[in-house]
Every structure is written in C-alpha cells, then in structure tokens.
Amino acid sequence: MKKKILILIAGVLVFSFLGVVLLSQKAPGMLKSALEGALNKKVVIRSIQYNFPGFFELTGFEIQENEPFAGETAFYADQIVLEVSGWSLFQRKLIVDKIAVENATIVFRKYRDKLIHSLSDAIQKSHAGSGAVSGAAGPGRSAAAPLPLEIRDFSIQNGHFRFEDYDVQPGGFVTVVDSIRGSIRNISVPFRASRTTYEVAARLLQGRGERPAEMSFSGWTEFASKDTDAHWALSGLSLPYFRPYYSQVTLATIDNGYAQARANLRIDHKELMLNMDLEILNLFFQSYEYGNQLFGLRAEEILSFLRDRSGRLKFQITARWNIADKSIKAKDVIRKSIEHSLKNTVLGNVSNILENTLQKIGEGGLENSKDDVQETIKKFKDLLKY
Numbered sequence: 001m002k003k004k005i006l007i008l009i010a011g012v013l014v015f016s017f018l019g020v021v022l023l024s025q026k027a028p029g030m031l032k033s034a035l036e037g038a039l040n041k042k043v044v045i046r047s048i049q050y051n052f053p054g055f056f057e058l059t060g061f062e063i064q065e066n067e068p069f070a071g072e073t074a075f076y077a078d079q080i081v082l083e084v085s086g087w088s089l090f091q092r093k094l095i096v097d098k099i100a101v102e103n104a105t106i107v108f109r110k111y112r113d114k115l116i117h118s119l120s121d122a123i124q125k126s127h128a129g130s131g132a133v134s135g136a137a138g139p140g141r142s143a144a145a146p147l148p149l150e151i152r153d154f155s156i157q158n159g160h161f162r163f164e165d166y167d168v169q170p171g172g173f174v175t176v177v178d179s180i181r182g183s184i185r186n187i188s189v190p191f192r193a194s195r196t197t198y199e200v201a202a203r204l205l206q207g208r209g210e211r212p213a214e215m216s217f218s219g220w221t222e223f224a225s226k227d228t229d230a231h232w233a234l235s236g237l238s239l240p241y242f243r244p245y246y247s248q249v250t251l252a253t254i255d256n257g258y259a260q261a262r263a264n265l266r267i268d269h270k271e272l273m274l275n276m277d278l279e280i281l282n283l284f285f286q287s288y289e290y291g292n293q294l295f296g297l298r299a300e301e302i303l304s305f306l307r308d309r310s311g312r313l314k315f316q317i318t319a320r321w322n323i324a325d326k327s328i329k330a331k332d333v334i335r336k337s338i339e340h341s342l343k344n345t346v347l348g349n350v351s352n353i354l355e356n357t358l359q360k361i362g363e364g365g366l367e368n369s370k371d372d373v374q375e376t377i378k379k380f381k382d383l384l385k386y
Contacts, residue, residue: 035094039122041064041065057079057082061080063076075106077102077104082099093148093149093150096150097153099151099155100155103157103160106118106162107164109172110163110167156183158179158180158181160180165244179203182199182202183198184200195220196220196222206237206238207241211236214236216233217233219265225269229265229266230266234259239280240256240257249335253286254283256283258281263275274337275318278317283303296339297343302342315341318337319337
C-alpha cells in the first residue's frame with residue numbers, strides 16, 4: 001500500500017514538473033498573445049524570461065500604433081517586470097497584479113480631436129461592442145471585442161512622456177516630460193465603476209536654454225463615468241514656448257513670462273469644475289489683442305493694476321461646464337473664465353488702483369492728472385457693468 005502511495009506521489013510530482021516545464025515554454029507566447037488581444041495593437045518583445053508561477057521579465061518591450069501612425073511607437077521600455085495573476089493566461093481576461101517599469105517612453109498623440117495611445121484602441125473597441133468593426137484593428141486580428149485587461153499596480157521610475165498634438169500645429173507640436181516617477185492603481189479596460197488612483201511627479205521640458213518646469217498631480221478618476229477629483233501643481237512654466245496653446249484663448253503674443261499654478265479639477269455627473277490659483281512672473285508682451293486690449297480690457301491698464309509691487313500677477317480662475325455638451329468648446333469657457341477672473345481681481349484691488357491714481361495726482365497735480373482720474377472712473381463704470 002505504501003509503495004502504491006509513493007508511486008502515486010512520484011507520478012504527481014513528475015506530471016507537475018512536466019506541467020511547469022510546458023507552462024514555462026508556452027507562457028511567453030501566451031503573454032504576448034494576451035497583450036495583443038487586450039491592447040488591439042502589435043506588441044514586440046525582444047526576450048521574455050518566465051519564472052513560475054506568474055513572474056515575467058520582458059526585455060525590449062514595444063507597443064506599436066495602428067493607423068494613422070502605423071508602426072510608430074506608443075510605448076517602449078528596455079525592461080519590464082510583470083506579476084501576472086494565477087491562471088489568468090488561461091482565461092478570457094488578462095490580470096496583472098504588478099508592473100514595474102524603468103526608463104520607459106510613453107507616447108500620446110492628438111489627431112483630429114482624438115487621443116491615440118497604448119490603450120486607445122482597446123477603449124474604442126470596448127465601447128463599440130463585441131460585434132463592432134474597427135478600422136483601427138491591427139493586422140491579422142479580427143474585429144472581436146478585446147481581451148479584458150486589469151492592471152492592479154503600475155509603477156514607473158525615470159519615465160519619459162511625449163505628447164504630439166497635430167490639432168494645434170501642422171506636423172505636431174511636441175511636449176516632452178521626463179524624470180517621471182509615480183504609481184497608478186486599479187486600471188481596467190473595459191472601464192468599470194471603480195476608481196483609478198494616481199500620484200505622479202515629473203519635469204516638463206521647454207526647449208533649449210530654459211530650465212524644465214516642475215509638475216505633479218494626484219487624485220482619482222472613475223473612467224466609466226469620468227467622475228474625477230484631481231489636484232495638480234506646476235512651477236516655472238515658460239509661457240512663450242507654449243504659444244500654440246495660449247493662442248487658443250488670446251491673440252496676444254507673449255515675449256517673456258513664467259507661470260506657476262495650483263489647481264483642483266472635479267468632474268461629477270459630467271459637470272466639470274476647475275479652481276486654479278495662478279501666478280505669473282516677469283510677464284512682457286510682444287503684442288496685444290486688437291485695440292491694445294487683453295480679454296476685453298485695456299492691456300497696459302489692467303496689467304498695471306494687477307501687478308503687485310514685485311511685478312507678479314496673481315489671480316484665481318474658476319471654470320465650470322458640462323463636458324457632455326459637445327457644442328461647448330473648452331477654449332471658449334477658459335477665455336470667459338479668465339475675463340471674469342481679471343475683472344473680479346481688479347475690483348478686489350480697488351485700494352491699489354486708488355493708490356496709483358492718487359500717486360499720479362501727487363506727481364502731476366490735479367489738473368495735469370484730470371484725464372487719468374476720468375479714465376479710472378470710466379474703467380470702474382465699465383467693470384461694474386460686467
């Protein structure tokens with residue numbers, strides 16, 4: 001009896017060993033196939049090292065784009081360590097417990113008002129449904145719904161992010177972020193009614209001769225509903241470099257200036273609410289809007305009233321709109337919010353305006369300053385009409 005038990009145990013061990021060997025041989029190919037099925041994009045992996053039961057070390061990992069950027073890189077990393085959950089490779093779902101990435105390059109592209117990135121095709125197809133046909137499907141793959149993907153913990157160190165915007169500039173305006181460090185938790189495609197949390201810090205490059213801006217953001221988003229509560233901070237942003245973006249809200253041209261800001265962004269039932277404290281240093285313009293105006297106010301006057309004694313401009317911007325209403329353009333909402341903020345800030349700085357006016361009277365006498373006084377009174381009347 002004991003001999004039979006020993007033979008049975010030995011048989012189980014042999015079959016288990018053979019199973020592990022077989023799994024070790026098949027797991028790399030299964031992982032690559034599962035990734036392509038989940039992302040609906042071509043995946044290239046130079047080498048895969050598999051350690052039972054679910055640890056993978058990928059070398060030379062790349063996700064390539066479909067049309068209209070076919071073959072271009074969406075994501076690349078020299079090395080990635082993945083911990084795949086249990087037997088998920090044998091299921092119709094890819095569950096990744098942990099991903100640790102170093103020196104990765106992430107590319108987002110904005111083209112014809114759409115964001116194109118590593119997960120974009122998977123998101124598009126999950127929205128379209130299992131029977132939809134997508135022109136963005138990768139070569140050799142059917143139009144069936146993508147393999148569900150869950151990533152429970154994604155961490156990145158010394159990452160690089162490249163944003164190519166083909167909507168604001170022909171050929172694409174490129175924004176580069178490096179030294180990215182952070183973590184994202186609970187990612188799922190298709191989206192579920194659960195919160196994806198994130199905490200990221202990085203440096204924003206701004207061309208030659210300019211120090212990088214420092215940036216950070218944290219919070220959560222429920223991508224199924226788009227509900228969000230996020231906080232971000234930015235310092236040392238060179239305004240002239242980002243003319244393709246600020247030109248969306250003003251025709252003025254900035255010659256010099258640096259911004260720093262803290263903001264809270266909330267989305268609740270498609271209602272977006274933005275609160276931002278903005279500070280601008282060393283601001284000089286090359287040209288203003290038509291009639292020497294800025295956001296409907298006389299440029300030189302509004303700037304002189306807003307600047308503090310150190311030459312800084314400080315004001316708060318609040319914006320609110322329904323993101324489900326496609327007739328509302330973000331740039332229009334932002335411009336109106338800036339106009340409103342500037343006027344409210346001027347009204348809040350009445351004491352500074354009166355001090356400037358009295359100083360002019362003291363320097364030139366009442367008769368010589370009569371026009372200045374009348375202009376100040378007129379400006380108050382115009383502002384109070386707002």
